[in-house]
Amino acid sequence: MSQEELGKSLNEIIKHRLEKLSMIRKLGYNPYQYVFNRTHSCKSILENYDDLKESVDVSVAGRLMSVRRMGRASFAHIQDQSGRLQIYIQENKVGKTQYKLFSYLDIGDIIGVTGKVFKTKTGETTVFVEKLEILTKNIRPLPVVKEKEGKVFDAFTDKEQRYRQREVDLNVNPHVRDIFVLRSKIIGWTRDFFVEHGYLEVETPILQPVYGGAAARPFKTYYNALDQVYYLRIALEIYLKRLIVGGYEKVFEIGKTFRNEGIDRNHNPEFTLLEFYETYVDYYYMMDFVEKYFKYIASKVGKSTYRFEGHDIDIMKKFNRVKLFDLLNGEIGEDLYKADVAKLRKICDERNIEYKPEWERGKLIDELFKEFVEPKLIQPTFVMDYPVEISPFAKPARDGREGIVERFELFIGGQEFANSFSELNDPLDQRSRMERQKRLKDKGDEEATDIDKDFLVAMEYGMPPTGGVGIGMDRVVMLFTEQKSIRDVIFFPQLRSLE
């Protein structure tokens, strides 16, 4: 045991379990077994009762979750990944030694049983144990959650403990396990969707000498062998586009990215981003494609409407498409497209929106948009055509509107879900945009990025016309699993370490 300070009660429980551990060894059993040959899962026994009943020997293993001892016979539930199953063990049936073994078991132990399937008086499918094996002895008490008629008693609910010790949460709160199963499926369906559309899945560097592709503060690290400061990536953009330059026509990556920013219900500093790039298409094409993607996932999940951020979101309905300035002008009551910085500041002042003196046109517009428009975008809505200043990787609008780029963001429930451009492939324009970013950074903008020379060289070789999209997968999972907090769709959300 470690030297950690334990309460007496916990210490006592652990002491008792260690004693049982040695008693089990004395009985001749290895409490940490190597293998167990299962013939069934808990669920498959429940589902195939008619074929199995009182004829076939089944072997099933799982964690002991409840025990009801009645002298020389006992009932218990074991739980495996598929679900819970009742077992019944009688001293007459298994003999004194194995019943003794059973008497040393605790909730949390992992056991294997073999026997025939029957139904109890009350109709519950149960395995009548003929042979019992201990596979792993538990020595630390698991919270005991009881249930009757759908009511849960003494549920393990402390959020901090649930996140810090997710393994406990997963064991005692089966619905939590279900959420993560659905997460895994959603990621898998996402992969299927892109592969089916001819995309190549790729992996690009997480450790980068120059970070870019988004506006965010990075995590810094140090690369000993190179004697250089490195950064954890904040986006996938840069390297994926270099692969497009390399000749791949459709690529996607699903991977962790890192932003050194606040943690809240909607943000985890380490999060899963999906980005995909396709050649010879623009952001109009990508709008259709993104909508298709969301509908594809919804159809796989099997529902049209999802409860998210307090609203019923209908994914199967046609997504709205609106231009940023149409929305914003409608909300403010003036034409902001033509407004200069002075005018925008005045509007902010009138509406009590704070701004920093160094903010220029694009940033001010973005701020007003976030404040007055975003929260109202509940049903899926593509917002199109953003100011160039806040979109350093997007192509200028082809219709020549000054200061506008071909970019859309998808909003659902007032939250940003996707960000997409007709990707900028003019190397000179790209260079001047990066130089501008660099100037902002030098002036103290912590979210601006350095010039990525390798990327600019790649652009000079020529990137075909390309549409690109980024989608925050954790939010997608939140939407489709109807979770209110990002922490409930990430196994181990970021918490401050103790000590």
Added chain:
RNA sequence: GGGCGCAUAGCUCAGUAGGUAGAGCAACGGCCUUUUAAGCCGUGGGUCGCAGGUUCGAUUCCUGCUGCGCUCACCA
């Protein structure tokens, strides 16, 4: 970072208008061969998050700290 709230047994929670704490479950001992929040009898288990202050006396009041939650800011 600001505001509000929470922190008591392994789990879920009471409680003390200041006199060092209770319940249910879990644990331990006993009875019990179709139970299912099994039941019955009995027993043990707490530096009341941490550190100070006020007080004869603090788990309770005050201050600071730590952790977590909600919220605002931040997050194209």
